[in-house]
Amino acid sequence: MSGHTSSYEPTSRWGKWWDERLPIPRMMHGQFVAFPTPRNLNYLWTFGGILMFCLIAQIITGIVLAMHYQSSDVLAFNSVEHIRRDVNFGWLIRNMHAVGASMFFIAVYIHIFRGLYYGSYKAPREVLWILGVIILLAMMATAFLGYTLPWGQMSFWGVTVITNLFSALDTIYTGLGTAIVEWLWGGYSVSGVTLNRFFSLHYLLPFVLTGIVILHIWALHVSGQNNPTGLDIKEPSESVPMHPYATSKDIVGMFAFLILFAWFVFFLPDYLGHPDNYTEANPLVTPPHIVPEWYFLPFYAILRAFTGSFLGIPLGSFAKLFGVLAMFAAVLILAFAPWLDTSRVRSAKYRPLFKWAFWAFAFTCVALGYLGSKPAEGVYVMWAQIFTVLYFLFFLVAMPVLGLIETPKKLPRSINEAVLGPDAAAAKH
Amino acid sequence: MTSHVDDANRRDFLVVAGNAFAAVGAASLIWPFVQQMNPDASAKAMASTEVDLAPVKEGQAITIMWRGKPVFVRNRTKEEVATAVEVKLTELPDEEARNGALPEATPATDANRTKQGHENWIVMVGICTHLGCIPKGQSMNDAKGDFGGWFCPCHGSHYDTSGRIRKGPAPRNLEVPPYEFVSDTKIKIG
Amino acid sequence: MTTMKRRLTSTLVAASAAALLASSPATASSEAHGPEITRQQWSFGGFRGQYDQAQLQRGFQIYKEVCSACHGLSRVYFRNLVQPGGPGFPEESVKALAAEWPNQITDGPNDEGQMFERPARLADPIRGPYKNEKEARAAQNGAYPPDLSLIAKARGVERNPSWWTHPFLMLGDIFASYQEGGADYLTALMTGYVDPPADVKVNDGMYYNTAFPGHQLAMPSPLSADAVPYSDGTKTTVENYAKDVSAFLSWAADPTLDQRKRMGWQVMLYLFVTTVLLYLGKRRVWSKIKH
Numbered sequence: 038m039s040g041h042t043s044s045y046e047p048t049s050r051w052g053k054w055w056d057e058r059l060p061i062p063r064m065m066h067g068q069f070v071a072f073p074t075p076r077n078l079n080y081l082w083t084f085g086g087i088l089m090f091c092l093i094a095q096i097i098t099g100i101v102l103a104m105h106y107q108s109s110d111v112l113a114f115n116s117v118e119h120i121r122r123d124v125n126f127g128w129l130i131r132n133m134h135a136v137g138a139s140m141f142f143i144a145v146y147i148h149i150f151r152g153l154y155y156g157s158y159k160a161p162r163e164v165l166w167i168l169g170v171i172i173l174l175a176m177m178a179t180a181f182l183g184y185t186l187p188w189g190q191m192s193f194w195g196v197t198v199i200t201n202l203f204s205a206l207d208t209i210y211t212g213l214g215t216a217i218v219e220w221l222w223g224g225y226s227v228s229g230v231t232l233n234r235f236f237s238l239h240y241l242l243p244f245v246l247t248g249i250v251i252l253h254i255w256a257l258h259v260s261g262q263n264n265p266t267g268l269d270i271k272e273p274s275e276s277v278p279m280h281p282y283a284t285s286k287d288i289v290g291m292f293a294f295l296i297l298f299a300w301f302v303f304f305l306p307d308y309l310g311h312p313d314n315y316t317e318a319n320p321l322v323t324p325p326h327i328v329p330e331w332y333f334l335p336f337y338a339i340l341r342a343f344t345g346s347f348l349g350i351p352l353g354s355f356a357k358l359f360g361v362l363a364m365f366a367a368v369l370i371l372a373f374a375p376w377l378d379t380s381r382v383r384s385a386k387y388r389p390l391f392k393w394a395f396w397a398f399a400f401t402c403v404a405l406g407y408l409g410s411k412p413a414e415g416v417y418v419m420w421a422q423i424f425t426v427l428y429f430l431f432f433l434v435a436m437p438v439l440g441l442i443e444t445p446k447k448l449p450r451s452i453n454e455a456v457l458g459p460d461a462a463a464a465k466h
Numbered sequence: 467m468t469s470h471v472d473d474a475n476r477r478d479f480l481v482v483a484g485n486a487f488a489a490v491g492a493a494s495l496i497w498p499f500v501q502q503m504n505p506d507a508s509a510k511a512m513a514s515t516e517v518d519l520a521p522v523k524e525g526q527a528i529t530i531m532w533r534g535k536p537v538f539v540r541n542r543t544k545e546e547v548a549t550a551v552e553v554k555l556t557e558l559p560d561e562e563a564r565n566g567a568l569p570e571a572t573p574a575t576d577a578n579r580t581k582q583g584h585e586n587w588i589v590m591v592g593i594c595t596h597l598g599c600i601p602k603g604q605s606m607n608d609a610k611g612d613f614g615g616w617f618c619p620c621h622g623s624h625y626d627t628s629g630r631i632r633k634g635p636a637p638r639n640l641e642v643p644p645y646e647f648v649s650d651t652k653i654k655i656g
Numbered sequence: 657m658t659t660m661k662r663r664l665t666s667t668l669v670a671a672s673a674a675a676l677l678a679s680s681p682a683t684a685s686s687e688a689h690g691p692e693i694t695r696q697q698w699s700f701g702g703f704r705g706q707y708d709q710a711q712l713q714r715g716f717q718i719y720k721e722v723c724s725a726c727h728g729l730s731r732v733y734f735r736n737l738v739q740p741g742g743p744g745f746p747e748e749s750v751k752a753l754a755a756e757w758p759n760q761i762t763d764g765p766n767d768e769g770q771m772f773e774r775p776a777r778l779a780d781p782i783r784g785p786y787k788n789e790k791e792a793r794a795a796q797n798g799a800y801p802p803d804l805s806l807i808a809k810a811r812g813v814e815r816n817p818s819w820w821t822h823p824f825l826m827l828g829d830i831f832a833s834y835q836e837g838g839a840d841y842l843t844a845l846m847t848g849y850v851d852p853p854a855d856v857k858v859n860d861g862m863y864y865n866t867a868f869p870g871h872q873l874a875m876p877s878p879l880s881a882d883a884v885p886y887s888d889g890t891k892t893t894v895e896n897y898a899k900d901v902s903a904f905l906s907w908a909a910d911p912t913l914d915q916r917k918r919m920g921w922q923v924m925l926y927l928f929v930t931t932v933l934l935y936l937g938k939r940r941v942w943s944k945i946k947h
Contacts, residue, residue, distance in 0.1 A: 076945060097499070101499060101502055104502070104503070105502075115731075118731050118805075118806070119506075119508065121912070122507070122731065122736075122911055122912070123506040123507040123508040124502055124506045124507075125498070125501040125502050125504055125506055125507075126498035126499075126501050126502050127502060127506070128912040128915075128916060129498055129916070129919075130498065130499070130502060132916075277945060281481075281941050282941060282942060282945070285481070285934070285937060285938040285941045285942070286938055286942075288484075288488060288934050288938075289931065289934045289935045289938050292488070292927060292930055292931040292934055293931055295927055295931075296924070296927045296928065296931065299920065299923050299924060299927055300830075300833075300924070302920075303916055303917060303919065303920025303921075303923060303924070304703045304833040304835075304917065304920055305830060305833050305835060306835075306916075307809060307835060308829070308830065308834075308835065312809060312810050312811055312812035312837070312838065313810065315806045315809040315810035315909070316802075316806070316810045325869070407819060407822065456946060457946055461946075478937070478940050478941075480933065480936045480937040480940050481937035481940055481941060482937075483933050483937070484930065484933035484934040484936070484937035484938075485934075485937070487926075487929065487930040487933055487934075488930055488934065491926055491927075491930060507735075507739075508733075508779070511733065511735045511778060511779035512779050521767060
């Protein structure tokens with residue numbers, strides 16, 4: 038896959054036998070043992086491994102929950118209660134899965150922000166980055182479908198509201214949106230039919246996700262990892278073999294993350310959820326305040342920022358459509374980051390202006406998350422509109438313009454110089 | 467740095483201890499995932515069933531569900547009881563009573579497969595001990611086999627009026643579940 | 657019955673429900689601030705707390721003698737009252753309780769093809785007095801007394817801090833592992849019946865409550881002092897009643913809490929030790945490399 042040659046030498050007869058037929062051990066050794074990783078990776082680089090753990094944990098707990106879950110509108114809510122109360126360790130596995138979804142998103146957001154900060158999206162890692170955006174989309178779809186399954190009030194009304202987004206297409210072509218929504222529902226409202234197909238898709242998507250993750254890792258192993266300096270590896274001494282160096286660090290990061298994970302599983306299992314989801318779905322009563330799970334809040338805020346007018350500009354009947362488009366654009370614009378960013382320097386460490394823009398963007402995302410949790414009324418709408426503009430300004434203005442006007446700090450000549458100082462690096466030559 | 471792994475580092479006590487701890491944690495995580503497949507609290511709570519025997523006349527039989535299994539309850543005629551009692555243990559392929567309430571190796575006499583004072587009642591799990599089919603013989607016009615009891619059509623096992631295997635591939639007598647007479651006309655299984 | 661059918665056949669109910677909603681909980685969000693709910697001390701609160709068995713027993717007594725007149729507890733089974741981590745009543749007394757429970761279990765069909773009522777057993781749910789929502793509404797002037805099995809989880813306390821204190825309050829709750837919003841709300845609700853302020857007109861058949869969103873609810877004040885005798889010397893005040901039954905309902909909604917937290921500490925200890933060991937091991941591995 039990558040430029041380095043494998044140093045794998047099978048020692049046992051079995052090893053040799055396999056090596057001549059299906060050299061999986063050779064590949065694993067080459068990609069995950071001897072694979073050269075930059076020597077200066079910090080703990081933010083352990084989130085790739087943490088995400089792999091999250092994905093596997095979600096799949097295993099999910100398969101187990103599916104053994105006890107009933108995907109019918111009459112039984113779904115009861116079956117989740119059955120899992121919580123009666124199934125041996127059902128409470129534990131269900132908490133792991135529900136909390137696990139949130140942990141997955143915490144990890145993926147840190148992973149994405151790390152990429153944005155250190156310029157990991159820039160050449161030659163564009164495909165790697167775009168695969169990551171596709172993974173994010175697949176994760177969002179999976180999480181959304183999964184949140185339907187407990188069939189509580191928030192599940193039901195969340196699905197109703199989000200699927201209704203597609204009805205915005207009616208403003209483009211009359212009847213198109215409605216047709217799509219009814220196709221998604223399998224009826225004229227969200228019902229047991231919808232629940233059943235969502236369950237099927239929720240089970241399918243993680244395996245699709247796994248496939249894209251494999252491509253993501255493949256692409257990573259072709260271009261090699263970025264590092265905090267953003268510099269390319271110039272000589273072998275700037276890298277260390279993945280095992281035991283990167284792996285020993287990865288596992289520390291993973292266990293530290295598990296402390297947070299376990300804290301929520303055992304002591305705050307419902308903190309990240311909503312009380313309304315402990316009331317069974319009722320198509321006759323809408324909860325007074327529908328909110329999605331926390332990881333969708335920034336996007337939800339962008340969606341709702343488009344009311345009748347946007348910062349004084351009247352939108353008329355297109356408000357809903359613009360909201361939907363803006364929400365999807367907020368995710369998809371990430372995919373264009375490699376080309377929007379004009380800087381020749383990767384890491385924000387050496388980009389004084391971009392560093393500010395990055396932290397402003399991070400604050401914008403948190404602020405949008407906060408606004409997404411508030412009712413869409415009064416001053417909250419105005420702030421949501423302002424931060425929506427700031428969100429897109431980061432990509433559409435800060436990225437292209439800063440790269441042109443900013444004077445980067447002096448870059449070290451090599452990773453070795455950044456790590457060891459100029460003298461030691463020179464002595465190595 | 468060189469790319470070869472430093473052996474001294476690998477064998478370092480701290481590294482081994484850390485890895486061992488992580489491995490033990492991963493291994494103990496398997497436990498809840500195995501346990502979750504066992505019968506859950508609601509299934510265990512359903513483990514006993516009460517049956518009213520009053521409507522079952524002599525010579526009739528009923529089948530009831532207990533833990534998802536069919537249980538045969540037959541009110542045997544005097545002749546059926548008599549033939550069951552007369553059988554010598556040496557004639558039986560399986561000489562154990564297979565009664566959940568009695569210890570193993572109790573001889574398979576008819577008395578050991580029924581309750582004292584209620585000898586006309588035979589209560590058994592209606593699952594052939596060969597491969598789990600349900601034997602015929604509960605309904606009036608069923609084939610009851612060569613010994614007037616039950617007959618499993620799957621592979622031809624013949625049971626007598628005490629539910630003991632007499633002929634065919636089944637290895638054991640039909641199992642008697644733990645049960646008790648709550649009153650003269652009512653039993654509680656499980 | 658599918659949800660669609662339900663929707664079509666009961667437009668009337670929908671209309672009346674909408675009318676009800678407009679007058680009650682939905683209006684809560686349009687208020688600048690929801691009612692302030694006091695945080696109580698709970699034996700099962702925070703990350704160390706466990707249920708107080710005596711309190712759960714008293715709470716069940718309140719449920720049985722007061723709440724069960726209208727509310728079911730159908731996700732809790734009589735057998736749950738026996739199991740560890742709960743009220744832990746002796747099995748024999750729960751069997752007797754189940755057999756005498758006024759709301760019997762519909763079983764059948766019998767040999768004549770008829771459904772029949774039979775006394776409850778350990779494996780049966782704790783039923784409320786009504787067979788379904790329609791019957792409940794018919795008996796309760798259109799109001800629906802909800803099943804209480806999950807009420808402590810289905811209610812919470814919404815706080816409305818200013819935007820800059822919000823993250824700190826959140827972090828505080830995460831560190832303190834605050835999960836008792838439901839119990840706090842229920843206590844506040846049951847002790848929140850007061851005379852309405854002069855400018856509020858309370859609708860017919862409604863009662864004024866400080867904790868309820870919208871302040872008007874169809875349930876009259878359920879608790880009065882000395883209504884239920886306690887055998888363990890606890891004072892028979894409304895406040896004690898409210899706290900005891902809130903604790904019991906918290907258990908009903910989350911019966912595995914004791915086990916969860918006990919196991920949680922073992923897991924946390926394991927994770928801390930292993931993380932430290934792995935970190936030291938990682939330092940050892942990297943000790944020969946400057947980084």
